[in-house]
Amino acid sequence: MKRACRTNLPALIFLFALLLLWQAGAMGLDAAYILPSPVQILQTLWELRGPLFTVHLPATIGVTAIGLAISLVLGLALAVAMDASALVRRMLYPLVVISQTIPTTAIAPLFVLWFGYGIWSKVLVTVLITFFPITITVYDGLRSAQTEMAELLLTYGATRRDIFLRIKVPCALPYFFSAVKMAVPMSVIGAAIGEWLGAKSGLGYFSRRMMTQLNGAGVFAPIVLLSLAAMLAVGVVALLEKKIVRWRGES
Amino acid sequence: METGSMSALAFEEVSYQYPSEDFDIIDRLSFQVEPGSFHCIIGASGCGKSTIFRMTNGLLAPKGGTIRVDGTPIAGRKGYCGYMPQKDLLFPWRSVGENVALPLEIQGGYSRKERRERAEEALADVGLPGCGDKMPQELSGGMRQRAAFARTMLTGSDLLLLDEPFSALDFLTRISMQEWLLDQWRRHHKTILFITHDVEEALFLSQSVLVVESTPIRALTEIPVPASDPRDRSCLKDPAMVELKEQLIALLRKQVAV
Numbered sequence: 001m002k003r004a005c006r007t008n009l010p011a012l013i014f015l016f017a018l019l020l021l022w023q024a025g026a027m028g029l030d031a032a033y034i035l036p037s038p039v040q041i042l043q044t045l046w047e048l049r050g051p052l053f054t055v056h057l058p059a060t061i062g063v064t065a066i067g068l069a070i071s072l073v074l075g076l077a078l079a080v081a082m083d084a085s086a087l088v089r090r091m092l093y094p095l096v097v098i099s100q101t102i103p104t105t106a107i108a109p110l111f112v113l114w115f116g117y118g119i120w121s122k123v124l125v126t127v128l129i130t131f132f133p134i135t136i137t138v139y140d141g142l143r144s145a146q147t148e149m150a151e152l153l154l155t156y157g158a159t160r161r162d163i164f165l166r167i168k169v170p171c172a173l174p175y176f177f178s179a180v181k182m183a184v185p186m187s188v189i190g191a192a193i194g195e196w197l198g199a200k201s202g203l204g205y206f207s208r209r210m211m212t213q214l215n216g217a218g219v220f221a222p223i224v225l226l227s228l229a230a231m232l233a234v235g236v237v238a239l240l241e242k243k244i245v246r247w248r249g250e251s
Numbered sequence: 252m253e254t255g256s257m258s259a260l261a262f263e264e265v266s267y268q269y270p271s272e273d274f275d276i277i278d279r280l281s282f283q284v285e286p287g288s289f290h291c292i293i294g295a296s297g298c299g300k301s302t303i304f305r306m307t308n309g310l311l312a313p314k315g316g317t318i319r320v321d322g323t324p325i326a327g328r329k330g331y332c333g334y335m336p337q338k339d340l341l342f343p344w345r346s347v348g349e350n351v352a353l354p355l356e357i358q359g360g361y362s363r364k365e366r367r368e369r370a371e372e373a374l375a376d377v378g379l380p381g382c383g384d385k386m387p388q389e390l391s392g393g394m395r396q397r398a399a400f401a402r403t404m405l406t407g408s409d410l411l412l413l414d415e416p417f418s419a420l421d422f423l424t425r426i427s428m429q430e431w432l433l434d435q436w437r438r439h440h441k442t443i444l445f446i447t448h449d450v451e452e453a454l455f456l457s458q459s460v461l462v463v464e465s466t467p468i469r470a471l472t473e474i475p476v477p478a479s480d481p482r483d484r485s486c487l488k489d490p491a492m493v494e495l496k497e498q499l500i501a502l503l504r505k506q507v508a509v
Contacts, residue, residue, distance in 0.1 A: 152340050155308045156357040156406060157329035166353075170344040246386070247343045 036217035041224060044217035057225060059201040063119050063191040067126025071183060075134030083142040100132045105193055112198035122194030129190035130183040141175025142168045177241040181234050188230040257322060258283040259410050259442040265316030267302055277302055278467040289436055289443045291453035294463025295506040300446050304412045308334040320410055333406035337415040339399040341387035347398050348383025354406040373401040393424040413445045429455055450499045454492055
């Protein structure tokens with residue numbers, strides 16, 4: 001803990017300096033609807049704590065969690081299928097890559113038309129953004145297994161299932177955690193984009209409503225909350241990873 | 252090498268062709284190995300000696316001919332030989348004990364406790380008592396090879412195929428591992444085939460050397476080693492051994508185009 005503090009100290013000092021600069025600039029400009037100061041943002045966060053924490057934060061976390069869960073199931077299934085069969089790989093891999101060239105923000109309004117203002121249009125945006133890194137990274141992880149190790153097990157009489165469980169899964173595990181750590185912030189962004197474009201609740205929706213009211217601090221407050229939530233989630237995943245993955249990279 | 256059904260390993264007119272090549276790298280090769288013997292196969296790099304191993308352990312299927320272990324063709328059989336490749340291939344995410352118990356895990360039918368005990372016994376036997384709970388990264392190169400050998404022993408097979416197991420070790424570790432391996436062989440009465448391109452290693456370890464004289468491999472030339480068992484490294488200084496060593500080096504160098 002102490003060491004973590006010491007290694008992060010330069011970053012913290014630099015961040016603090018930036019915030020001070022921002023505070024000074026905002027006070028000099030004195031136009032909170034364009035550039036609210038950090039202190040004003042914190043004040044707004046406190047004043048609006050009721051609706052933010054009881055309505056909008058849970059809504060966004062719900063969308064993020066559902067989207068992430070669907071992405072994980074879909075991504076893992078695609079990765080395993082592509083690893084198991086060359087035909088499936090040739091069929092899916094290009095499509096998975098192409099799906100990433102779709103400008104999600106541009107077609108998200110369509111999702112609102114199709115699925116309405118409920119959570120499913122947001123979930124779809126989240127899934128579209130996050131399933132790609134999960135699929136590709138886990139697929140790479142499964143591929144990283146050395147054929148020599150598999151051959152050794154084959155000489156012991158191993159089946160394909162033995163090789164999958166005893167070599168491929170452990171090899172892919174560190175990759176899987178990297179993928180989740182990447183996907184968590186992206187899913188939060190996806191949910192926020194979805195809500196920004198059309199929703200009845202959620203931090204993205206709240207931020208947009210404050211925008212129409214020219215409440216600069218009100219736009220920032222939910223964004224601060226979003227990043228804090230994403231950081232917390234990544235921290236939890238990193239902790240899990242430390243517990244589960246006993247090795248990394250060397251072989 | 253008498254003919255008979257009781258050879259530990261017998262090749263009968265075995266051929267193999269790699270898909271990318273237009274000739275048979277193994278061309279109707281026949282040879283036999285008697286039970287309990289220790290043979291080294293030597294040959295230049297890329298001559299196809301590893302291919303002989305990969306057919307014996309079932310990783311490659313011969314194009315023609317029959318391979319028998321203890322008199323029975325190997326087609327469709329499992330667990331008849333223990334294979335130890337050049338790299339130790341200890342899985343970094345498993346403890347040393349879990350690595351050593353892998354053959355038992357694949358064969359199935361052992362409880363976790365039994366596997367642990369058998370692994371601990373095997374480790375003690377190779378001179379690594381109490382190392383079962385360590386991770387492979389904590390072991391030195393020589394210790395890792397011993398653990399890999401313990402893993403090979405737990406396949407329970409009487410025929411062991413060792414493919415250059417010591418070639419990545421430094422010289423001093425290598426010579427003590429050679430002495431250690433001879434001791435293991437004497438105690439366990441296994442049949443060992445050992446691939447190497449180090450002539451001195453081959454002479455020190457084996458009762459007779461099987462030389463790959465040319466590629467494609469049509470025959471293995473058996474040359475008995477003029478040294479008694481048990482032996483120590485001083486036997487390498489015998490005039491007969493020195494002469495044989497020079498003769499083998501000359502034979503192998505003919506194949507190496509520089």
